[in-house]
Each structure stands twice: as structure tokens, then as C-alpha cells.
Amino acid sequence: MKIKSFVSLALVVISFLSCKPKVKLPEPPIAQKFPKELSIHGDTRIDNYYWLNQREDSSVIDYLKAENAYTNAVMKHTETFQTKLFDEMVARIKKTDESVPYKTNGYYYYNRTEGDAEYPLYCRKKGNLKAEEQIMLNVPEMAKAYSFYNIGGYSVSENNEILAYSEDTLSRRKYTIKFKSLVDDKVYPDEIANTTGGITWANDNKTVFYTVKHPETLLPYKVFKHILGTSVKDDELVYEEKDNTFYTFCYKTKSRKYIIIGLSSTLSSEYRYINANKPNSKFKIFQAREKDLEYSIDHYQDHFYIRTNYKAKNFRLMKTPVNKTEKENWIEMIPNRDDVFLSNFEIFKNYLVVGERKNGLNQIRIRNWKTGEEHYLDFGEETYDAWISTNPEFDSDMLRYGYTSLTTPTSKIDYNMNTKEKTILKQQEVLGDFNKDNYEAKRLWATAADGTKVPISLVYRKDMYKKGKNPLWISGYGSYGSSSDVYFSSVRLSLLDRGFVVATAHVRGGQEMGRYWYEDGKLLKKKNTFTDFNACVEYLDNQNFVDRTKVFAWGGSAGGLLMGAIVNMRPDLYKGVIAAVPFVDIVTTMLDETIPLTTGEFDEWGNPKNKEYYDYMLSYSPYDNVKAQNYPAMLVTTGLHDSQVQYWEPAKWVAKLRDMKTDKNPLLLKTNMDFGHGGASGRFERLHEVSLEYAFVLDLVGINR
Incomplete structure (x- = not known):
């Protein structure tokens, strides 16, 4: 069905940009409502914007383009400032640079960048670092024909003569594996599409193992064996995962003696192995999967080494003889x-x-x-x-x-x-006048509503800090047990040098404080993630660390869900929020097992086909809990080709927010029509996205230079 009624408004907004704006900005796009009933467990939700999930519908594309045009119009007065921000970020980066080489199998491997090139050269030298350089992959040249280009991985055969590498040219993380000779640069005709990008060589220098993705859900679920020089159509299927809550992958042990197939869900693991010298042998199960049993393995001499949560919530290290791999034979080395x-x-x-x-x-x-x-x-x-x-x-x-x-x-x-x-x-x-002594970092502890101490890491420029006067940029994630570890960012200096305090809230749902920290922020305890974040902001407010009227929050992906939840719960705490590729329509997505990655996430969020989880997820789902209230200024970003969080989630969320919110604060949606979940692929190009985010926030506090 074509949604024609929106097209005229889209064209009006787009055509506005072809004229010089005089005084008044255009009205924001208003998405048409086409109510769709979604019923389960005796409960019916009305989704007025469900139609936006029709990626091939020209009216959907028109709507996204109209939102982009509106964002460009609202932000037009910051264009010069965005360029200034971009230029200063780029100016801090050493353009011609080289990674630290590492040695393996007789060669030193490294990558380097030249001048203004967006992509690196992948190189190696034989024997020592004074040897002649061999450029294995000239990525700047390879990327010329594409608006997006990413090398997923590369692997060299045991005899050092053949390079296997994978590339993504659409930003859907569906990689095509290719091969080239490192002896004469000959490109092999073998091409393997729709893979995860990983390549594992057997020790015979002709056999590789790879994992393919399900065409609809994008779950990695099959492992194939390919013999170089043969038709990909004849590749042997060596393993297929039937449980759609598991992810499948393949690798070689550090010893180079075993090829491993790994199978992993949120709460369970299983590994299978063969001798890398015998690629035609049958994979053996290391330890059969069990609910709540997680483990990972590597090999050395006569033993496999195992990191596991077997009778160990915070994991322990064990080992077992190579011929006795079941857990009954595991010997403890480092206890829980x-x-x-x-x-x-x-x-x-x-x-x-x-x-x-x-x-x-x-x-x-x-x-x-x-x-x-x-x-x-x-x-x-x-x-x-x-x-x-x-x-x-x-x-x-x-x-x-x-x-x-x-x-x-x-x-x-x-x-x-x-x-x-x-x-x-x-x-x-860091080029320019950067001096680390100009900045100070602190670690603080906020108290959550249940008394839990939540760590906060923050940094500011010493000569610009005045207690209670500085604006705050605070970010968080808190999902999948992924810890928000701190790091240095030369890009971040553009905020610090303009007086911002920049902080990270290490909320529950990550794994900063151990396994229980993760378990206390998932499933039926997920709301702890959101209340922890708000508690961190309140702590910094109450302790007068920052100006409480100038608080800005940033989160991406599951961190975007965090942003959606905190603004529904406590919009009064924030001056502005940036939600990047946000996962905000959690109930509808988790009910649709055809959407990429859904089934692998049941142990993280819960399966809403179970009423207990449905009710709980519905109680915090950002999209379902938008209400008639004031919201902070918001910038929401997404990518049309996002395979992790589909573009329609943020698009629907913005449409509903615009319909229901009672304030006049800016609400902007920026859809990158060429990219996916990770944004732009070039090392400088992606800074345009950061420049937009920074300009949005800085403009709201009156900083424009």
C-alpha cells in the first residue's frame, strides 16, 4: 500500500531548503496516522506509525527525507560552526600514521594511513621491520566506488601465501569473502557472500571455514567449508544451528592446532573442535550446552584452558586434558x-x-x-x-x-x-596544543534508589571548571553485560575546551562491578539501568558539580533505549538528549522473530510472548510510554540500512513524540540514507555526525564558536 497523503508535505519541506529562509523555520513534518492494532495476552496496543516499517515504500522514504530536510533547516544557522568543529577535530588527528606492528608466523603485520585518506592500508613485512613493505589491501583504492566500505576481517594462510578478506559495501554487516595471492597479487574467482566476515584457515593452505547469516533474521547459523579453487555452490555444510537463540562463529586456537566452532547465547555456550591439520574430520563436542553454563576455550600443549561460570558466578579459570573435555574433567586453576x-x-x-x-x-x-x-x-x-x-x-x-x-x-x-x-x-x-595536565579526571559514586552505589567517571578542563556552573555531557549504556570503560578522546576536547564536564554513568546492566551488576540490570530488573542513570545525574546536580539547567545525555543503540526511558521518567533532569540508533520499540520488535537478531535477545530482555515479560517490557518501552508532557530538546539519529536497530524504531518514536509532547523544544530526526548501525565508514567522514551532535548541544547553551 502506498501512503500518498504524506508526499505533499514532504515536498514542501524539501523545497523550502532550495529557497533562502527569511525568518521563520518550516513547520516540522507530521507523519500520517494509520492505526494498526497489535494484540496479545488480551491487551491491544494501537500503533499509528506502523506503516513506517515499509522500507521500499516511496512515501516512507519521502517522510525520512522530509525529516532530514527539517533537521537541516533547524540546524542551518550552525553550519559554519559545524564546519569549525569538524575542522578542529580533524586537525588533532595525525593524518599519516601507523599502528604498532605485531609478529605472527614470521611476519610483522600493521596498518597505516596516508594524508587525507579515509581508510588504511593493510601491510606486512617479512622477518623484521626493516624488510620491504608489502601492501596486502589498499583500502582507499578499494573503497572508491562505494559510499560505504568496511573490511570485516582478514586472515593469511599458514604458508603465508594467500590472503582471505571480507568486505561490506552496504553497511548491513553482510560480508563477502574474497581471496588474493600474496605472491603475485592474483585475485581468485572464489567469492562467498552473506557471511559474518570471519575466515578460519585449516593448515593445508586451501581449506577455509566460514559462517553465513540467515537471509531474513541475519543470525549467523551455518558453518561451511570451502576449498579454494572450487565452486562455492559445492561448499560442504559442516554445522547448522537449529536454535535461533544461539549465534555461531568459528576461529583457530592460538596454538594453531585446533579449529573451533563456537555457539553462544546470552546464558549458554557450546564448542566443537577438530584438528586443524585434518579439515575433513568431524567436529567433536567439547562440552554439550546446558542452560546457564557459559564457557570459552583456548589450547596450550596437552590441555585446553577454560574460562567458565560453572559453579562460579564471576567466572573461574580451569583446564582439562585434550582427550577429556567434558566438564567433569575440568581442573580449577583460578577460583571464583x-x-x-x-x-x-x-x-x-x-x-x-x-x-x-x-x-x-x-x-x-x-x-x-x-x-x-x-x-x-x-x-x-x-x-x-x-x-x-x-x-x-x-x-x-x-x-x-x-x-x-x-x-x-x-x-x-x-x-x-x-x-x-x-x-x-x-x-x-594529539596534534595542536593538547596538554594532559590541563585536565582532571575523577571517579565518584552516586546512590541509587535501592541504596546501590553506582560509579561515575568524569573529566573536565581545570582552568574552565567552576563548581555548579559548567554544563554536563553524560553518557551510558548498561546492557548485554557490556561495560562502559573510559577512554581518551581527542574529539571530546571540543566539549572540554568549551567548558563542559564529560561523564560516564556505569549503570547496572553492564558488567563493571561483576556478574551481579549485569544480572541486576536485565530482564525483570531492567529498570535499574534507567533509575541508576537518573540517580547519577541527580547526584551531580545535588553535589553542585554541574549546572543543573544544562545537563545533556547521550546514548546509542541499547543506550538509546536508555535515553528513551529516562526522558519518559524524568524529562525535567535534562536540557537536551541525543539518542543514536536507539532501540526504542522493544515490545513490537521482540514479538517479531523475523526481525534480525530478535531471537538471540530473549535472555537479555525477556520474551514478550510470556505475559510477565510483556507487562514488564511494556512498562518501560520508550515508544509505548510517550505521553503528553514536556520533553527536553532531542536529536535522534538512525541509518536506513541499520541491521541492528531497524530505522523505523527511531522514526516512529519521533513521529509519536512530535504528536504528543507539550513543549516547543526542538525535536530532530536525522536518517543517514547510505549507512547502517555504525554510521559512516571513513575515519574523517564519521566526524561530520559528531559535529552535528556537538553543535546541537552547544547551540542550546549559547556557544557558537
Whole structure:
């Protein structure tokens, strides 16, 4: 059905921009209402904007274009300022730059950027860093024909002669795998479409394993085996996942001895393995899936090593002989601790390295295999992030890790685990007059309604800070157990140098404080995420850290759901809100199992086909809880090709907000017609989106230069 009644309004708004605006801005687009009844559990919801999910309907595209035109018109007076913001962000970035090389299988691998190029060159050198450079992928050249281009991953055969890589040219995260010779640059005719982008080589230099996505739900569900030089149509299906709540993936162990098929849902895991030297063998189950049993595996010498929550809420580290992989044979190495979350691990010949999280901060723990002696790295800052980086070689006493903080640019560091000496290999270079001593970071604790202490990390410029006078930009996420770790951002300086305090609320639903922090912010406890965020804002208000009349919040994806919930609950706390690709129509989406990724999320949000979960989700769903009240100024962004959160969720939300809100604050919807969930693919191009967001907020506090 064509929705024709909207077209004339769309054309009026679009044509407005072809004329010079005199004084008055155009009226905002008003989406037509076509009531649709959605009934379940004896409850009927009326969705007036359900028609916006018809991506191929020209009237839907007209509406989105009209909203874009309206946003452009409202923000037109900031265009010069947006350009200034963009230029200063770009000016801080070292244009010609190079990553820190890492060595694997006799070669050093790295990527580098040149001048104004939006994309990197992927390179390698044989034997040592003084050897001749070989450019494996010239991405700036490869991307020329596309408005969006992204390399999903690449993998080199064991004999170092063939490169397999994957590319996405639509921004739907559906990758096509291609092959080229690293001996003569010959491009193979083999092309494998609709994959996750990951490629795993067997040790015979001709066999690869890859995962494909379901054509409708986009769930990765099948693993195929391809032999180079044969027809993709003849590829053998080696595994198909029948349970649509599980995601499927494939990788090779660090030892290069095993190929692993991984199967993961929110609360359960299963792994299957074969010898990488025998790609035609049948995959064996490592440990059969069980409800609430999560584990991950790697291999070293005669054992598999297992990070698991088996009888361990905060996870523990175990090992098992390679021929006895069931959990009854697992031997504990590092026990569960109530106050420490075991995040990951890395195995070396002489050392075991463990990533942990305590009191909301990442730690790196090092154990000598022979002596059993242990120590932790000391990072020396109040709030920071540190992580185990790329360490593909077993036979090394050198640990490579990453470090950053709100005031310290991201660094790659080599740490000698034997001598305990640190070598900073590279620290992000910030061009211009940046001096980290001009900024101060703090870690504070707000108290939630139930008495829980919620950490806040914040940073400000010392010479511009006046207690109770500065505007606040605060962000949060709080879903999927994904922790909002702090990091340095040269882009963020554009706010800090204009007097903003920038904060992160580490709300429940993440995993900052351990597994219970995640469990207390999901399913039937999801509202803790929202009330925690509001509590953090109230704390900063009440303690007079910031100007309570100039509070701005930002969240993306599930963090966009957070934004939608907080403005329904406490719109009075915020001057403005930016919701990027927001997941706001949670009930309708989670009831539709044809929408990409829905079924894999039941353990996160609940399945609304169960009335208890339906009622609870409905009680906080941002779209369903829009009401006649004043809302803060809002900028909502989305991508037409978004495969994670479909564009119609934010589009419907904005339409309903515009119909019901009682204020005259700006409400803007910006749809990127070329991109998806991650936005623009170029390293500079994406800064145009940030410039719009910053200009929107800065304009609301009267800063325009």
C-alpha cells in the first residue's frame, strides 16, 4: 500500500531548503496516522506509525527525507560552526600514521594511513621491520566506488601465501569473502557472500571455514567449508544451528592446532573442535550446552584452558586434558571470587596472563607457570582502562597491552614479564596544543534508589571548571553485560575546551562491578539501568558539580533505549538528549522473530510472548510510554540500512513524540540514507555526525564558536 497523503508535505519541506529562509523555520513534518492494532495476552496496543516499517515504500522514504530536510533547516544557522568543529577535530588527528606492528608466523603485520585518506592500508613485512613493505589491501583504492566500505576481517594462510578478506559495501554487516595471492597479487574467482566476515584457515593452505547469516533474521547459523579453487555452490555444510537463540562463529586456537566452532547465547555456550591439520574430520563436542553454563576455550600443549561460570558466578579459570573435555574433567586453576570478575586470559610459554575486573576497573594479573609467583600491573590513575592486546606468539616473555584514561591518550605497551620493565611503543599523538595536565579526571559514586552505589567517571578542563556552573555531557549504556570503560578522546576536547564536564554513568546492566551488576540490570530488573542513570545525574546536580539547567545525555543503540526511558521518567533532569540508533520499540520488535537478531535477545530482555515479560517490557518501552508532557530538546539519529536497530524504531518514536509532547523544544530526526548501525565508514567522514551532535548541544547553551 502506498501512503500518498504524506508526499505533499514532504515536498514542501524539501523545497523550502532550495529557497533562502527569511525568518521563520518550516513547520516540522507530521507523519500520517494509520492505526494498526497489535494484540496479545488480551491487551491491544494501537500503533499509528506502523506503516513506517515499509522500507521500499516511496512515501516512507519521502517522510525520512522530509525529516532530514527539517533537521537541516533547524540546524542551518550552525553550519559554519559545524564546519569549525569538524575542522578542529580533524586537525588533532595525525593524518599519516601507523599502528604498532605485531609478529605472527614470521611476519610483522600493521596498518597505516596516508594524508587525507579515509581508510588504511593493510601491510606486512617479512622477518623484521626493516624488510620491504608489502601492501596486502589498499583500502582507499578499494573503497572508491562505494559510499560505504568496511573490511570485516582478514586472515593469511599458514604458508603465508594467500590472503582471505571480507568486505561490506552496504553497511548491513553482510560480508563477502574474497581471496588474493600474496605472491603475485592474483585475485581468485572464489567469492562467498552473506557471511559474518570471519575466515578460519585449516593448515593445508586451501581449506577455509566460514559462517553465513540467515537471509531474513541475519543470525549467523551455518558453518561451511570451502576449498579454494572450487565452486562455492559445492561448499560442504559442516554445522547448522537449529536454535535461533544461539549465534555461531568459528576461529583457530592460538596454538594453531585446533579449529573451533563456537555457539553462544546470552546464558549458554557450546564448542566443537577438530584438528586443524585434518579439515575433513568431524567436529567433536567439547562440552554439550546446558542452560546457564557459559564457557570459552583456548589450547596450550596437552590441555585446553577454560574460562567458565560453572559453579562460579564471576567466572573461574580451569583446564582439562585434550582427550577429556567434558566438564567433569575440568581442573580449577583460578577460583571464583565474589569481588573479582574474571574477564579473559592469555597463555604464553612461561606465563599465564589474566584479565580481571575489580571495583569497576580492569586489572591485569600475571602468573609464572613454573614458580607460581603472581603480580598485578600498576596503572597509577583513579579511573582508566587497560586490556590485553594482540599477543599471537607463545614463546615470548613480552606481554603487549593497551592503556588509556580520560586524560591519557591510548597507548600500546610492551611489558617484560620477567624483568617487569615497560616500554611504551606508541601513544596516540594529539596534534595542536593538547596538554594532559590541563585536565582532571575523577571517579565518584552516586546512590541509587535501592541504596546501590553506582560509579561515575568524569573529566573536565581545570582552568574552565567552576563548581555548579559548567554544563554536563553524560553518557551510558548498561546492557548485554557490556561495560562502559573510559577512554581518551581527542574529539571530546571540543566539549572540554568549551567548558563542559564529560561523564560516564556505569549503570547496572553492564558488567563493571561483576556478574551481579549485569544480572541486576536485565530482564525483570531492567529498570535499574534507567533509575541508576537518573540517580547519577541527580547526584551531580545535588553535589553542585554541574549546572543543573544544562545537563545533556547521550546514548546509542541499547543506550538509546536508555535515553528513551529516562526522558519518559524524568524529562525535567535534562536540557537536551541525543539518542543514536536507539532501540526504542522493544515490545513490537521482540514479538517479531523475523526481525534480525530478535531471537538471540530473549535472555537479555525477556520474551514478550510470556505475559510477565510483556507487562514488564511494556512498562518501560520508550515508544509505548510517550505521553503528553514536556520533553527536553532531542536529536535522534538512525541509518536506513541499520541491521541492528531497524530505522523505523527511531522514526516512529519521533513521529509519536512530535504528536504528543507539550513543549516547543526542538525535536530532530536525522536518517543517514547510505549507512547502517555504525554510521559512516571513513575515519574523517564519521566526524561530520559528531559535529552535528556537538553543535546541537552547544547551540542550546549559547556557544557558537
